[in-house]
Amino acid sequence: MAHDTVGTVVSNHHVNALYKHIVITCPQTRIWGEPGQFYMLTCPPGPEDRPFFRRPMSLYANGRRPDTVEFLYKITGTGTRALATLKEGESIRLLGPLGHGFTLQPDWKHLVVVGRGVGLATLAPLVKAARANNLGVTAILSSRERHMSMSQHHFVDVGARLVEVNDDDGSSTPDNVMEFIRAQIQAGQCDALFTCGSKRLLGIIQHLARKYSLPGQVALEQQMACGLGMCFSCVRVMCEGQKTIHRRVCWDGPIFDALEVQS
Numbered sequence: 001m002a003h004d005t006v007g008t009v010v011s012n013h014h015v016n017a018l019y020k021h022i023v024i025t026c027p028q029t030r031i032w033g034e035p036g037q038f039y040m041l042t043c044p045p046g047p048e049d050r051p052f053f054r055r056p057m058s059l060y061a062n063g064r065r066p067d068t069v070e071f072l073y074k075i076t077g078t079g080t081r082a083l084a085t086l087k088e089g090e091s092i093r094l095l096g097p098l099g100h101g102f103t104l105q106p107d108w109k110h111l112v113v114v115g116r117g118v119g120l121a122t123l124a125p126l127v128k129a130a131r132a133n134n135l136g137v138t139a140i141l142s143s144r145e146r147h148m149s150m151s152q153h154h155f156v157d158v159g160a161r162l163v164e165v166n167d168d169d170g171s172s173t174p175d176n177v178m179e180f181i182r183a184q185i186q187a188g189q190c191d192a193l194f195t196c197g198s199k200r201l202l203g204i205i206q207h208l209a210r211k212y213s214l215p216g217q218v219a220l221e222q223q224m225a226c227g228l229g230m231c232f233s234c235v236r237v238m239c240e241g242q243k244t245i246h247r248r249v250c251w252d253g254p255i256f257d258a259l260e261v262q263s
Contacts (some may be wrong), residue, residue, distance in 0.1 A: 001089045002095060002096055002097060002098055003011065003026070003029050003030075003031055003095070004094075004098070005024065005026045005029050005030075005031070005093070005094065005095075006026070006091050006092070006093050007024040007026040007091070007092050007093070007094055008024065008025050008026075008027075008090070009023070009024060009087065009088055009089065009090050009091075009092060010023040010024065010025050010068065010088065011023045011076070011088055012083075012084070012086050012087065012088070014062050015072065015150050016148055016150065017148075018074050018075060018148070019023065019072060019073065019074050019075070019118065019150060020072075020073055020075065020083075020084055021060070021070065021072050021133050022069065022070070022073070022083070022086065022093060023063065023068060023069075023070045024069055024070075024071075024152060025063065025065070025067050025068040026068075026121060027067055028067065029067055030066040030067060031066070031067060031068075031069055031094075031096065031097070031103070032062040032063075032066045032097070033059040033061075033062065033069065033083070033096060033097030034097065034101035034102075034125075034129075035059065035101050035102045035122075035125035035126040035128070035129045035213075036058070036059075036099070036100070036101030036102040036122060036125075036219055036254065036255040037058075037059050037096065037097040037098060037099050037100070037101045038056050038057060038058045038059065038096065038097070038098055038099050038223060038227070038254060039056070039057050039069065039094050039095060039096030039097060039098065040054035040055070040057075040070070040094065040095040040096060040098065040224070040226075040227040040251075041054055041055050041056075041057050041060065041071070041083065041092060041093075041094050042054050042078070042092060042093040042094065043055055043079040043082035043083045044080075044083075044086060044090075045086065050078075050082075050122075051078050051079040051082050053079075053224075053225050054093075054095065054220075054227065055079040055080065055083065056223075056224045056227055056250070057071040058071070058118075058122040058196075058219065058221075058254070059071070059088070059096075059097065059119050059121075059122075060072040060121040060122075060124055060125070060126055061119075061124060061125060061128075061154070062125070064234050069081060069094075071120060071121065072120070072121035072124075072150070072151070073118060073121075074117065074118045074169060075125050076252065082117050083119065085139075086243070095227060098225075098227050098250065099250060099251070099253060099254050100252070100253060100254075100255055101175055101255055102126045102129070102194065102217055102219075102255050103217065103255070104129065104130060104133060104135065105191075105192070105215075107191075108135055108191040108192055109126075109135065109136060109191055109260055110136035110137070110138070110184075110188075110189045110190055110191055110196070110222040111130055111135055111136070111137050111138070111190070111191065111193075111194060112137075112138045112140070112181055112184050112185075112189075112190045112191050112192075112193050113126065113127060113137060113138070113139050113140070113193075113194040114139075114140040114142065114177065114193075114194070114195050114201050114204070114205070115139075115140075115141065115142065115195060115196050115198075115201070116141075116142040116143065116172075116182070116198040116201055116223075117142075117143070117144075117198070118197075118202075119195070119196035119219070119221070120141060120150055120151045120154075120215050121151070121197060122219040123139070123195075123219070124154040124155070124195040125197055125199075126169075126194060127139055127155055127158060127160050128154070128158050128208045128224055129152065129195030131158040131159055131160060132158075135159075136184070136189065137155070137158075137159075137160040137161065138160070138161045138163065138184055138189065139155045139160045139161065139162050139163065140163045140164075140165060140177060140180065141155070141162065141163070141164050141165070141182070142165050142166065142172045142177070142198070142201065143164070143166045143167070143172070144166065144167045144168075145166060145168050146164075146166045146168050146169070147169065148166075149164050149166065149233050152164070159183070159211060163180065165177060169181070173247070174200055174203070174204055174236065177201070177204055178207070178208065181193070181204065181208055182208065185214070186214050190214065191214070191215075191216045191218070192214060192216065193205045193208060193209055193214055193217075193258065194216065194218070194219075194221075195216075195218050195258070196218065196221070197207070198218035202218055202258065202261065204217065205258050206258055206259060206261075209259060210256055210259065215257075216257070216259065217255055217256065217257065217258055218255070218256055218257075218258045218261055219253075219254055219255050220236065220249050220253055220254050220255075220256060220261065221254075222234040222236065222249040222250075222254070224249070224250050226250070227250045228250065228251070229250055229251030229252075232248060234248055234249040235247065235248055235249075236249055236261070236262075237262055238256070238260045238261055238262060239259075239262060240260060248259075
């Protein structure tokens with residue numbers, strides 16, 4: 001159930017030069033979300049930036065209490081620059097949880113998840129849920145630079161197998177990532193594929209899903225105005241068999257069958 005409520009910033013600190021981690025609590029309101037769901041955050045006005053629309057943020061983690069949620073975000077524009085100015089104890093309005101989350105099937109034994117950049121924020125709660133259901137997980141974390149890799153503890157702490165690749169040493173090339181995942185599939189260590197954060201990674205997942213007849217899911221990142229399906233600003237062109245269709249990322253997603261999405 002979604003709530004439009006005012007929360008309090010517990011912390012809002014840098015993870016590295018580009019990303020920040022914010023923790024928000026909303027006393028008396030249960031705001032926990034499911035893996036893959038998102039929230040619309042109101043960014044505060046500042047001396048230079050005055051964001052008009054709320055910004056969509058994927059759930060990074062539920063807090064220790066059901067009134068606390070966490071988000072990982074990259075400082076890229078007006079909204080996230082404003083969000084980055086919030087300090088402990090300040091108020092923030094948020095709407096959520098929204099959208100449809102990831103789906104785990106009871107007959108799966110092992111998942112492969114691959115993400116890049118802030119896409120890791122969406123995959124972290126998925127991996128935690130998978131491990132809670134006794135699923136094996138291999139998580140491939142891709143980054144532009146080795147020192148920009150993030151969220152490793154979210155995967156290691158729950159017992160996922162962690163593989164880090166980056167552009168610095170060339171390990172993140174599409175061919176290298178594809179061959180690694182292919183080896184997992186051929187070893188019987190992949191019943192489903194998941195990704196977020198990169199069209200390049202989505203293309204890899206789609207190719208392998210088709211070749212080996214595997215299910216796959218993708219979390220889409222999209223600019224939104226309302227987050228409720230009313231404004232149609234987040235429509236994406238997709239395919240359903242041979243048919244072209246249009247879907248709203250906020251209302252129909254943000255999690256989709258990987259083969260529906262045009263990469």
